[in-house]
Amino acid sequence: MITYPFQYKRAGSISEAVALLAEGGKALSGGHSLIPSMKLRLNAPDALVDVGRIAELKGIRLDGNELVIGAGSTHGDIASSGLVQQHVPMFAEGAGHIGDPAVRNRGTIGGSLAHADPSADWPAMVLAADATIVVEGPSGSRSIKATDFFTSMFETALAADELITEVRVPVENGARMTYQKFSQPASRYAIVGCAVVKSADGKVRVAFSGVSDTPFRDTAVEEQLNSGQSATSVASGVSVMSDHYASEEYRRHLANVFLKRALNAVA
């Protein structure tokens, strides 16, 4: 039950959605992050703009050297996409472990990224994949690097009047990649999630969800690994979360364990 009123508006196209968002409110896609947060009153928008029926936001395609995932693609769409399995297999692997099948049938990649829950799975994956998030606003479209996108807990570089339209992921020949997580057993949010992409030349990119209040690329660990050292500085320089699921010390320990598992998986 949602205990306060709001207006509901339905957009038929991206341009219509942007026009409606300019009047205020938040975009509603699958609703699987937004509606629970509204029930908890973490969010209380005056209006919801339903973008769930916009055909332009659906679909997964190859565009040159990039895999382009429509922001309205559900986790289930991504997990079962042959194109994703072939070109960015970590995304299919990770999407297949988000929540449970009913959640994967409704929740979307765009909604999850816009919500930017620190324990969501997509942030670590888009960071390690060096993806670009394309958004549309009143003054047109712009591309935001994943590394510039997540700014704080539930905060992103997305402006209130902008809509995520697609996620563009570079396709790297010969790269190996994985997403490994320690799940909260009921929600299956990541208590710690570690995404690793190893390029054909052996260089790795490492990103974490669930560890800090903002998902991050662990550049200190990348430098160690890429210069032949072992990873001793996991999550250095970030504040590590502590809650009733996992203390700071335990989370840091899990981050090391799941980095090791991820590195073994791409070895």
Add this chain to the structure above:
Amino acid sequence: MQTATLPTPVTQPRSAPPEPVGTGVRSFSLTINGAEYELNVAPWTTLLDALREYLDLTGTKKGCDHGQCGACTVLVDGKRINSCLTLAVMHEDHQITTIEGLADAQTGDLHPVQQAFIDHDAFQCGYCTPGQICSAVGMINEGRVKTDADIRELMSGNICRCGAYPHIVDAIRDVMQLNPTAQ
């Protein structure tokens, strides 16, 4: 074979539905179990609340109301979803199936999954059962299950506080005619 008493479809909200609060009540129709239902509800009414509070379709249960327990699972266009995490107004033009719509409308024969749950005693208190059954039907539609382990993983969104899981797996395996020793 047991028979189910099918609810009589209603085309209007029941006599005294909860009063919508605030402004912006919307009128729209939902197609549920093949019947069309007219609704006049506030947009913040979830599909679950619309079913239970406005349409007397109380077979679908409210457990956590946060998408974690699966008690509210229904099928939308054949796919299982949590009805607590979606607004009723988002589902105009969709085909919604609830536990009340699984039995054969003509003969009243139970759906094979319903019958298997009875045959295998796959519940104790029964509160999660409508969601378990709808989820199992959705899972069977998805066509990915080969082993007991697949059943357990792909039914993981439906929590049973009584712990009837072994019999639930038995019931689903029986309907799917899977080999219990398949790995």
